[in-house]
Amino acid sequence: MVLKGDEDVEVVGTGTDAVAYALMLADVDVTSAYPIRPYGGVMQTVARLIADGYMKAEYIVAAHEHDQFEIVKHASAVGARTFVGSSGVGWLLAIEAIVATSTDRYPVVALIGNRALDDPGAYGVEHNDALMVRDVGWLLTWVDAAQEALDTTLIAYRVAEDPRIMLPVGISMDGAFLTHSEHAFKIPPKSKVQKFLPPYDLGNRKLHPSNVISVAPQVNEDWVTELRKQMDEAMKNARKVIEEAYRDFAKIFGRDYGNPFVEPYMVEDADVVMIGMGTVSKPIKEAVRRLRARGEKVGFLRIRWFRPFPTEDIIRYLSGVKVAAVVDRDYSFGSPFDGGAVFTEIRSALYEAEHRPLMMNFIGGLGGREITYNDAINMFNMALDAARKGKVEQRVIWYGVRE
Amino acid sequence: MAQTEYFDAGHRTCQGCESAMVLRWVAKAAGPNTIVIGATGCMYVANTTYYTTAWALPWIHTQLSGTGSAVVGTAAALKALMEKGKLPSEKINVIGICGDLGCADAGLSEVSNALTHTKYNFLILMYDNESSANTDIQETTMTPFGALTTFSPSGKQIRIMKYRWKKNMAAMMAVGHPEIKYVATAMAADPIDLYNKVRKALEIGGPTFIHTLDPCPKGWGYDPKYSHEIGKLAVETGLWPLFEIENGKFRLTGTSARIASGEIKRKPVKEYISRQTRFKHLTDEDIEYIQRKVDEMWEKWLIPGLLPLTKELPYPETAKT
Ligand SMILES: Cc1ncc(C[n+]2csc(CCOP(=O)(O)OP(=O)(O)O)c2C)c(N)n1
Ligand code: SF4
Numbered sequence: 138m139v140l141k142g143d144e145d146v147e148v149v150g151t152g153t154d155a156v157a158y159a160l161m162l163a164d165v166d167v168t169s170a171y172p173i174r175p176y177g178g179v180m181q182t183v184a185r186l187i188a189d190g191y192m193k194a195e196y197i198v199a200a201h202e203h204d205q206f207e208i209v210k211h212a213s214a215v216g217a218r219t220f221v222g223s224s225g226v227g228w229l230l231a232i233e234a235i236v237a238t239s240t241d242r243y244p245v246v247a248l249i250g251n252r253a254l255d256d257p258g259a260y261g262v263e264h265n266d267a268l269m270v271r272d273v274g275w276l277l278t279w280v281d282a283a284q285e286a287l288d289t290t291l292i293a294y295r296v297a298e299d300p301r302i303m304l305p306v307g308i309s310m311d312g313a314f315l316t317h318s319e320h321a322f323k324i325p326p327k328s329k330v331q332k333f334l335p336p337y338d339l340g341n342r343k344l345h346p347s348n349v350i351s352v353a354p355q356v357n358e359d360w361v362t363e364l365r366k367q368m369d370e371a372m373k374n375a376r377k378v379i380e381e382a383y384r385d386f387a388k389i390f391g392r393d394y395g396n397p398f399v400e401p402y403m404v405e406d407a408d409v410v411m412i413g414m415g416t417v418s419k420p421i422k423e424a425v426r427r428l429r430a431r432g433e434k435v436g437f438l439r440i441r442w443f444r445p446f447p448t449e450d451i452i453r454y455l456s457g458v459k460v461a462a463v464v465d466r467d468y469s470f471g472s473p474f475d476g477g478a479v480f481t482e483i484r485s486a487l488y489e490a491e492h493r494p495l496m497m498n499f500i501g502g503l504g505g506r507e508i509t510y511n512d513a514i515n516m517f518n519m520a521l522d523a524a525r526k527g528k529v530e531q532r533v534i535w536y537g538v539r540e
Numbered sequence: 541m542a543q544t545e546y547f548d549a550g551h552r553t554c555q556g557c558e559s560a561m562v563l564r565w566v567a568k569a570a571g572p573n574t575i576v577i578g579a580t581g582c583m584y585v586a587n588t589t590y591y592t593t594a595w596a597l598p599w600i601h602t603q604l605s606g607t608g609s610a611v612v613g614t615a616a617a618l619k620a621l622m623e624k625g626k627l628p629s630e631k632i633n634v635i636g637i638c639g640d641l642g643c644a645d646a647g648l649s650e651v652s653n654a655l656t657h658t659k660y661n662f663l664i665l666m667y668d669n670e671s672s673a674n675t676d677i678q679e680t681t682m683t684p685f686g687a688l689t690t691f692s693p694s695g696k697q698i699r700i701m702k703y704r705w706k707k708n709m710a711a712m713m714a715v716g717h718p719e720i721k722y723v724a725t726a727m728a729a730d731p732i733d734l735y736n737k738v739r740k741a742l743e744i745g746g747p748t749f750i751h752t753l754d755p756c757p758k759g760w761g762y763d764p765k766y767s768h769e770i771g772k773l774a775v776e777t778g779l780w781p782l783f784e785i786e787n788g789k790f791r792l793t794g795t796s797a798r799i800a801s802g803e804i805k806r807k808p809v810k811e812y813i814s815r816q817t818r819f820k821h822l823t824d825e826d827i828e829y830i831q832r833k834v835d836e837m838w839e840k841w842l843i844p845g846l847l848p849l850t851k852e853l854p855y856p857e858t859a860k861t
Contacts, residue, residue, distance in 0.1 A: 166620040195616035200653035207606040211613030353601035354588035
């Protein structure tokens with residue numbers, strides 16, 4: 138690996154490799170590993186980078202995920218930049234430490250190599266693992282390519298460690314489709330990263346003998362409301378801070394993601410817009426291109442940041458369309474209209490829209506089942522049909538279920 | 541010995557709480573260049589109420605089972621930051637404090653994992669009040685045989701709900717982690733012994749472990765003024781051997797050493813048991829059973845309190861053929 142000089146180095150690697158290179162560039166001080174696929178890939182690369190001397194960090198193999206997340210929380214408390222992550226049930230085993238990390242306001246960055254919640258023996262991609270932490274004060278983002286994974290990791294540290302935020306960030310990545318598929322991507326030089334990412338500074342919250350403070354003493358019922366309110370302020374601030382970070386990122390690295398929160402793809406004049414997160418973007422974008430060539434007014438909206446939720450953008454891009462069809466690689470049992478989590482959130486956001494579109498929800502690709510280009514075409518056809526009729530016959534469709 | 545207190549007024553532990561006394565001595569022995577991590581339990585809830593902490597040292601909470609992880613994370617971060625020049629290089633003590641439930645049950649795997657990380661320096665202190673005290677006194681694996689807790693009452697059908705024998709925690713930590721340089725047992729009723737052990741643990745480096753037995757007037761049922769006396773009785777009856785293992789060398793300390801040398805005789809366990817209401821339902825046969833187990837530990841074990849392999853069985857049968 139060539140990592141000298143001030144030039145980008147183009148390599149071929151997996152999505153998890155890309156994150157590992159970002160950790161090296163961000164000069165992560167402490168990281169903690171525990172095996173679970175597909176997250177494990179990132180730590181394998183990190184271990185290599187450390188073993189070969191490219192990266193200097195305390196690398197701790199933990200006893201399990203609770204251990205892993207608790208280790209980095211405390212490393213963060215004494216001023217170390219940290220990285221952690223897991224997949225599927227691993228996230229849930231760690232949940233107690235995950236919650237304490239955001240309530241104690243430590244800017245840990247974590248990878249969620251999305252994976253089904255296990256039983257019976259499922260480990261393909263599903264988004265429910267990350268969505269389970271949706272309400273506990275973590276910022277959540279979904280990426281769909283290795284380059285975006287690398288860039289987002291750097292952006293995540295910048296946002297998390299901003300004094301206006303001080304909340305952890307979870308970067309979601311579709312298991313196998315992105316974590317373990319190879320892409321070409323560019324590793325930027327350290328000099329650019331240093332311009333973009335200031336050193337982690339906890340200020341007067343740093344735990345050190347020269348700063349005699351008590352962190353997380355018992356507040357009982359007295360102060361919880363105020364603490365939650367402060368977290369809420371930070372989460373709301375994140376919309377502005379994320380925008381600033383992407384703007385600076387584009388200036389320094391020359392890669393402009395446009396709207397940081399959502400990626401609109403041919404939505405401007407669309408009648409039917411499909412919405413999704415993660416790598417489902419690939420077959421859907423291909424379907425959009427082909428259907429556009431046939432004159433169908435279709436588009437795709439990829440949600441990049443799920444927390445904070447891009448409410449304004451959802452309203453902006455969807456309020457004029459005839460049908461908004463959400464593809465959920467997750468499910469929320471017993472939810473208001475028995476749909477997926479993303480569908481439910483988007484429906485809620487659109488309540489404020491002047492022109493509410495008809496809404497459909499496809500539950501698809503669960504447990505790692507592939508969503509192909511043909512599937513995307515089928516889904517679009519159903520949505521186009523609803524648009525023509527001006528009516529949705531079946532609101533939630535479990536796509537491709539064997540009867 | 542330092543006059544300054546680093547665990548001071550401002551806590552709300554019960555009168556006669558020996559765990560609080562342990563912390564006072566640990567803090568004194570450690571001194572100001574220390575970071576303390578405290579797991580959920582009485583020593584969190586009673587000591588660090590918002591606005592009124594008892595700690596005059598930097599202190600942070602960790603989850604019930606997080607002590608092992610927290611000390612590793614802290615020590616690793618200090619090491620990384622100092623090596624990279626992000627923090628000035630100096631010796632900072634890292635001490636993790638957990639109760640018996642948090643340490644020996646819920647957090648055992650984290651603590652065990654931590655004790656294998658020989659490149660980090662920290663002390664894990666397990667304060668053992670033989671119950672989950674903060675949640676109203678419930679049974680843990682460290683609750684002694686027969687003791688009443690809210691999870692192990694004595695009923696009409698079942699007289700003894702806590703039938704499991706107390707786990708040998710310090711021994712497990714010493715024997716199971718071959719590179720650990722310092723493991724000790726202690727108690728607040730012998731503060732000099734405790735103080736010295738904390739100093740040794742912090743000076744020797746690497747991961748270290750101290751297990752204290754802490755009488756708890758609320759859970760054990762006795763007048764708070766007898767806390768020290770009850771603690772001493774635990775040692776004098778042989779139930780709680782005081783020892784240290786320094787760089788692999790085992791040594792009984794204090795009263796336990798004097799028992800082993802024959803200088804003083806072990807008192808009957810009944811003297812300890814009859815002083816606490818948690819044992820009030822035990823019959824003479826129950827107490828005899830406990831006495832037999834304690835006798836066995838002193839007379840038959842390879843090392844009392846540490847190695848339950850019996851002296852009579854130095855080789856496995858197969859080795860003789
Ligand atoms: C995961 C989890 N389970 C249960 C509790 C409830 N809880 C709070 S304190 C405590 C008791 C801890 O017992 P121990 O570690 O022995 O400390 P002590 O209270 O005796 O000082 C428990 C069970 C908790 N805080 N977290
Ligand atoms: S219940 Fe026991 S351990 Fe808890 S504060 Fe009271 S005496 Fe101390």
